[in-house]
Amino acid sequence: MGPVLAALGAAIAAVMEVTVASRIHIADAQPQIVLVIAILLTLVIGFEEGLAWAFVGGLFVDLLAFRPLGSTIFGLLVVVGLAAALSPILIRIRFASPLVGVMLFTPVFIILSTVTTGLLRPPAPVLRVSNMAAAMLANVLFGALVAPLFIAVRRRWEQRERLSW
Numbered sequence: 001m002g003p004v005l006a007a008l009g010a011a012i013a014a015v016m017e018v019t020v021a022s023r024i025h026i027a028d029a030q031p032q033i034v035l036v037i038a039i040l041l042t043l044v045i046g047f048e049e050g051l052a053w054a055f056v057g058g059l060f061v062d063l064l065a066f067r068p069l070g071s072t073i074f075g076l077l078v079v080v081g082l083a084a085a086l087s088p089i090l091i092r093i094r095f096a097s098p099l100v101g102v103m104l105f106t107p108v109f110i111i112l113s114t115v116t117t118g119l120l121r122p123p124a125p126v127l128r129v130s131n132m133a134a135a136m137l138a139n140v141l142f143g144a145l146v147a148p149l150f151i152a153v154r155r156r157w158e159q160r161e162r163l164s165w
Helices: 003-019 033-045 047-064 071-120 129-164
Strands: none
Touching (some): 003 033, 003 047, 033 047, 033 071, 047 071, 071 129
């Protein structure tokens, strides 16, 4: 998967997040498709794909959800950067690394997104720890469903790469 394909997928995921996922609530939180897949792409596939996904997905979410432009993008780019920086440590956990990454970076994204939105559009939203925990649970559940697919695609891609040379 290249950055162009990641950007196209991010646009589609952003539309799904704003339309379909906004109707799904788990413990008073909705799954954040763009966030979860940006973390998974960064940890499983690579930094460039995660970066492209975060930028295009954040841009589309901001535009479609009528948020201040850049509030979601900033949070996603910081989270992808942190995921890339901690990737060597998280990879040691093997199959649980995507889920641990989603669990670690969901609160970071929510705090950054809330603060950025608050700074760009008054009045600032209220930040609650219970909402962060519910969002973390929803995102980990979504990540648990999607992570095996990404790992399988990565393994299949590696096998084809070995056969080609």
